[in-house]
Each structure stands twice: as C-alpha cells, then as structure tokens.
Amino acid sequence: MATSAPEMSAATRGLLAKAQRLVPPMLETFHKGQLGRIAVIGGSENYTGAPYFSAMASARLGCDMSHVICTPSAGAVIKTYSPNLMVHPLMRQSPSSSTSAANAEDTDPDKVAASIVEMLPRLHVLVIGPGLGRDPLMQETVARVIRAARDRKMPVVLDADALLLVQKDPSLVRGYVGAVLTPNIVEFGRLCKALSIDVPESPETQRVERMAQALDGVTVIQKGQKDYISNGKVTLTVDLQGGKKRSGGQGDTLTGSVATFLGWRKAYHDGLWDIKESLSEEETLGLAALGGSAVTRECSRLAFIKKGRSLQASDLTDEVHTAFMNLFGEVDGEDSSAKL
DSSP, rough: OOOOOOOOOOOHHHHHHHHHHOOOOOOOTOOOOOOEEEEEEEOOTOOOOOHHHHHHHHHHHSSSEHHHHHHHHHHHHHHOOTSSEEEOOOOOOOTTSSSSOOOOOGGGGHHHHHHHHHHGGGOOOEEEEEOOSSSSHOOOHHHHHHHHHHHOOOOOEEEEEHHHHHOOOGGGGGTTTEEEEOOOOHHHHHHHHHTOOOSSSOOOTHHHHHHHTTTTTEEEEEEEESSEHHHHHHOEOOOOOOOOOOOOOHHHHHHHHHHHHHHHHHHHHHHHHOOOSSSOOOHHHHHHHHHHHHHHHHHHHHHHHHHHOOOOOHHHHHTTHHHHHHHHHHHHHHHHOOOO
16 A cells, blocks of 8 residues: 655654664674664563563564563463564562462562563663553562663663652652653653643643753653653654554554664664764764654554554554654665655
C-alpha cells in the first residue's frame, strides 16, 4: 500500500537531519554489541506485552542486542512472543497470601537488585517501567537499579510505573543528566503536582521546561499533538504527523526507540565511525529523544493508514523499519544522505 510522505515543519526536518548523524553507517568493521545493548526492565505476572513492545521496537530499529529483565512468570510468556529477545527472569514480585513462603532472597530488594546490577557493565541503556506494575518489591528493586545505573552514568528511559518512583521521590533522578522521562498526559499531571509545578499551559512548552528545571537537567518528553522535549535549557518540538488512534502500548514503542538512539549516541561519542563535525553530549541527548519520538509518530501514522480505528500496539512494531527509512533513509560509510 502506497503512503504519502510524512508531514512536518521545516524546523523538525532540520532537527531530524541532525539526529541522523547519530545513526551508525552499515560498516563491515563493526562487531556484535557495539551498536546498542539495551535492556527493558519490567514485565510482571499481569503485564507481559509492554516490555515486549519496547524491546522489539529497540531491536527492529537497529540495536544489536535487546534484553528483557522481568519476573519468571512474565518471562515464560515473553519468550513465546519472539525468539529474538534475550529474556532474564531476575525480577520478583511480593508473595501473595495464597502462595507458599518464598525464599528470603526472593523477597529482599537488595538481593533481587544485585543480580540485575551485575548485568549493567554488559549493557549500554536501560528502559525501566514497561509492565512493571506497582508491586512494592518490584518498585523497591528498580529504585536500587536506577541508583546503580546513575552511579555508572548510564542512560535510562523511565516510563509507566517507574514514574511513580519519581513522583514519590524526585531526588531519585534529580540531576541525573542521562535520565529521559516519557510521561503520558496523566503521568505528566501527577509529576507536575508532585513537583509543585502550577503554571499556565501557554506557551505550550512552559510546563515541560519547568519540570526539567525542577529535576535539574533531566530530559522530559511531553507527549501530545506535538511532542515537546526539554532539559530545562533547550526545548525541541516534534510536529511530525501521527495517527489518530490512541491505543494502549504505543508509548512502549517510544521507550524502545529512544533507547536505541541512546545506544547509537554512545557509539557516536565512542568514535566508532568517522564524524565530520562533533556534536556535544548535551545536544545528542536531546537529539536521541527527538529521533525516538519521530520514529514512533511515523509508526503511528503508517499503522493508522493501514488499520484505522482497529490499530493496536503491535501494528506500530510492524512499522518500525519503514518509519525509520521514511525519516532517515539508509546510512552507509560513504553517503549519509537522508530522505528528509
């Protein structure tokens, strides 16, 4: 089915041209793992789709290795969704009154988190929140993982119930420059309340800028008819047209896409290919968020053209590669021209 070209402003087009510089060329000199080792932490007994959608978006966009760290019950299900994901059943939920007494190590958040923290040196980026739920043990575990990732200056993307931790304790991420928050409209409102942000919604960027400032430089993606991305000093706007159906799970494509761009950002700053003009780490962080936002909005547009009101999150997953090609084109070692 033929589709029209994506619609966007000249400003967004220019920002995407910059973001394209983070996309690794396809070179024979690369080896497995250099272009992104991403892990999604979430997935509980009742929520198995969200971590899958996030991890698959990351994989299909082009990260080298995509992991899911979840509970054993979720892991058994997620493994049936795709053999391409590496699933680690390291998370634990609080035992219910109907279950037999659990192993003491399975109820100690320090012990549960330790097995995940051991993996961090092998990873580049974490996504925390998809399918996490509000179980106290799960929440306490990821809080410890976030602190460990922060100590390593490791980029993290926080979404869904991981944002509840920020709402309760903003100091967990305050000043964490590598953290990217992706709240939906309800989560954004709760964070505003927790951070005592009470400002008019006009100009449209004022609240996201105040939130990023209140968190001392954290990058926030305010999703809506347009996506606004701010670290409190610089605000980027993504006005790429998306689809008109707001099904659950579309935000998981965003977290996985942003994570892959953050993985590519590391490769960019590690100098894994020739760079004609270097961008600062602060600028590339915003551009990584922008790249993930743009890919997600284009996935939504393409999926809506095909599916209309029946659109589901899995339909966005199917469009990741086409969306990327529409926005960035193929990138090789000689010609980095995009389709913008």
